[in-house]
Amino acid sequence: MSFSIIKKERLNGSVFGYSLILKNKKGEFDFELEKYEVEGDLLLLRDEIEKFLGFDRLIERFGCSKQDAGIIVKKHVSEKICKFCRLKYIDCYECVFQWKDPIENHTFRKMKEYGFTDIQIKTELKSVVSEIEKVKQNIPECKNQVDAFKKSNRSCKFDGKLCFECVKVVESPLERILLLALANEGITPELQKQIYRDGSVHPYLNELDKRKILTKPDFFIEKREEDKYFKTTSSLCIYTDGFTYHERREEDATRDRNIDRDLQLLGFKVLRFTGLERREKLGFCIDKIKAAIIS
Structure with a gap:
């Protein structure tokens, strides 16, 4: 989808209104905006968009800033793993800001999904990640990451996103x-x-x-x-x-x-x-x- 705001001008160049144009696969949609109400209309639209995207929910849940909520929302929108995550709106702040390393991030989410308590995660996650890194040295699929090996069905291409299951659960x-x-x-x-x-x-x-x-x-x-x-x-x-x-x-x-x-x-x-x-x-x-x- 794309959108734009276009001035509506008279022949003498004076502006008498605006058009908010939205384009998607179904076509083009043109919304008329009054000249003297455009700022207020756009603010209302922004507020509704932010509400729909979950800004208010995130801020209320985590007591975070609007800027941090925006970072989380971008993750929700851009990353497939976030779209249907069972932890969505429950543990997003910790997932996004505390566990930034890919393996730590994946391990955090999986420990949550597999039933570890918050105390267990806080005290054990780092050691679990260390164990994963150690065990990976003896797993053939992890040892060789050169391009030729990556073409094989048995290669690992997942940047830490399967390590918990691969090492701790299988x-x-x-x-x-x-x-x-x-x-x-x-x-x-x-x-x-x-x-x-x-x-x-x-x-x-x-x-x-x-x-x-x-x-x-x-x-x-x-x-x-x-x-x-x-x-x-x-x-x-x-x-x-x-x-x-x-x-x-x-x-x-x-x-x-x-x-x-x-x-x-x-x-x-x-x-x-x-x-x-x-x-x-x-x-x-x-x-x-x-x-x-x-x-």
């Missing part, structure tokens, strides 16, 4: 490979979520309640019908067991079939991949996940 190298491959496709699953028998979904850090828990899928993609960037029609549970049903003990296979059935009755979609598929047919896994998301 439970195997094969899970890490699948996580990075999904991220390369713009798919950002959550890991180790707890799904209760009533269909409710909880962070993996929640204390495990064996009476209520149904399952903990390796990857969870939440239903997001309102997200034009990543629209999903139902939530998807992905398991990377390393075995197919017929390769497992009968009691394990029966348990997993029952879990899959219960999840489907609750409205979830379910996919399971073997270790062989993840190692040798990664493209097949990604295509199947993408198809499940949009079907």
